[in-house]
Amino acid sequence: xxxxxxxxxxxxxxxxxxxxxxxxxxxxxxxxxxxxxxxxxxxxxxxxxxxxxxxxxxxxxxxxxxxxxxxxxxxxxxxxxxxxxxxxxxxxxxxxxxxxxxxxxxxxxxxxxxxxxxxxxxxxxxxxxxxxxxxxxxxxxxxxxxxxxxxxxxxxxxxxxxxxxxxxxx
Numbered sequence: 001x002x003x004x005x006x007x008x009x010x011x012x013x014x015x016x017x018x019x020x021x022x023x024x025x026x027x028x029x030x031x032x033x034x035x036x037x038x039x040x041x042x043x044x045x046x047x048x049x050x051x052x053x054x055x056x057x058x059x060x061x062x063x064x065x066x067x068x069x070x071x072x073x074x075x076x077x078x079x080x081x082x083x084x085x086x087x088x089x090x091x092x093x094x095x096x097x098x099x100x101x102x103x104x105x106x107x108x109x110x111x112x113x114x115x116x117x118x119x120x121x122x123x124x125x126x127x128x129x130x131x132x133x134x135x136x137x138x139x140x141x142x143x144x145x146x147x148x149x150x151x152x153x154x155x156x157x158x159x160x161x162x163x164x165x166x167x168x169x170x
């Protein structure tokens with residue numbers, strides 16, 4: 001199995017969209033990128049730990065590629081806003097790809113360039129590319145949150161408003 005770690009705002013909505021992809025075997029909400037060991041949700045909300053809400057995606061490369069995961073990542077959030085997604089504002093909601101190796105970094109850079117040159121978004125992409133750091137699993141009540149509660153997350157509203165983008169091929 002392979003792993004990808006993406007941050008695209010509230011992890012509940014990001015988790016929701018990746019769970020339905022053939023070849024994805026697990027999606028776990030958590031935190032990464034900070035300087036505090038074993039952060040809690042309340043710690044991360046303060047904005048002082050440096051952590052970002054992320055999802056860790058376990059996937060079978062024989063069934064889904066890293067590029068296909070990147071495509072979904074860019075379709076389900078606004079990668080042109082700094083430190084915010086929808087109503088969530090703060091560093092913990094920024095758009096980040098945590099790459100695990102040079103190949104992932106290269107693929108992410110190529111994807112961003114393709115999207116910017118193709119004018120898929122009204123503004124330039126500000127998604128950060130960072131080397132993968134320790135992933136901390138979020139508290140259990142955050143896992144599968146949308147499925148457990150039936151609540152709608154702003155990611156779903158973003159996708160609904162941008163159906164042309166969501167259904168496009170990059």
